[in-house]
Amino acid sequence: MPQEFEIVREFEVDVPPEKVWDAVTTGSGGYLWPMDPPEPREGGRGPFGSTVTAWDPPHRYTSRSEDVGSPTQSLNQLDYTIESRDEGRRAWVRYVHSGIFTDDWNNQYDGASKHTNFYLHTLCEYLTHFAPRPVAFAQLNGPAASATPRALAAAARALGLPDDAAAGTKATVRGPGGRTLDAVLDYRNPYFIGLRTDHALVRFFGRGHWGAPLGISVHDFAPDADADANGAAWQDWLNDVFGRP
Known part of the structure; x- marks a missing residue:
């Protein structure tokens, strides 16, 4: 209705x-x-x-x-x-x-x-x-296996975030290809995780709570940022965590 x-x-x-x-x-x-x-x-x-x-x-x-x-x-x-x-x-x-x-x-x-x-x-x-720097934007979704309320916690473990890491703290996380990223954990609750690096905002959407796959968006403000490369790298990361489609 x-x-x-x-x-x-x-x-x-x-x-x-x-x-x-x-x-x-x-x-x-x-x-x-x-x-x-x-x-x-x-x-x-x-x-x-x-x-x-x-x-x-x-x-x-x-x-x-x-x-x-x-x-x-x-x-x-x-x-x-x-x-x-x-x-x-x-x-x-x-x-x-x-x-x-x-x-x-x-x-x-x-x-x-x-x-x-x-x-x-x-x-x-x-x-x-970051405003008003130009942005390279990428948005992607995990495989069907990530459409569960437990998916965001699995992503946090794959990043190497401790369970007690709270918003506002600094964190060293494991990104695509095992690359280490120094970031600020700028947002965290059971539904979303936000990471801020020196040149990017990386956002994790635990949409499994609403029946959809886990999503990631990357807002990259580096002068040489490549949106397609960022999207492909984080898509591989998602597929490694939750299994290939």
Whole structure:
């Protein structure tokens, strides 16, 4: 049965409002994934066929999709309100994700809500450490064997993360090909793991909790970054952990 939903988050970040605006409207893939930037006007075309319903730089941006093309969702709206703090040195952001789920409401809402927390955290990491550097973006999924709630814990063991390693601590992890990566464990809970190196954000999505394979995204800001090579390397890593498809 179709039912409306609304996910609301508020946060502050130590960058000017203009920097937040650029991050959420350029579609660079710096913190989420590459997408077409919106036409800079109310009524313009937004990403994935959406319509821009509010455009007030650098304060308000809203996009609305009424033909989502999903079997579980018929309406999707993303709204950003950005205000200045500390004479423009900081920004306050109110983010609202709303719409209509047409099926499996509780599971869809739970997944969207938890993903929202991780995506907005990644936005702050990007703004604080990497923006506006160009990004090479890769996104990949594990084999079917990783579609289980236990998959993220298995990935953590393969990385060499101790069970008690908490967000905010430094970590030396085992990446693709056994290569050692020095990183900050910037996010960790039973659903997601975030690693930040000197030049990249590597994100692990434990989507087995919602019936999907474990996912990885790599946002690489190194001058010589190769998205295809990153994707292939981490795909091999996933296949080694969970078995070849």
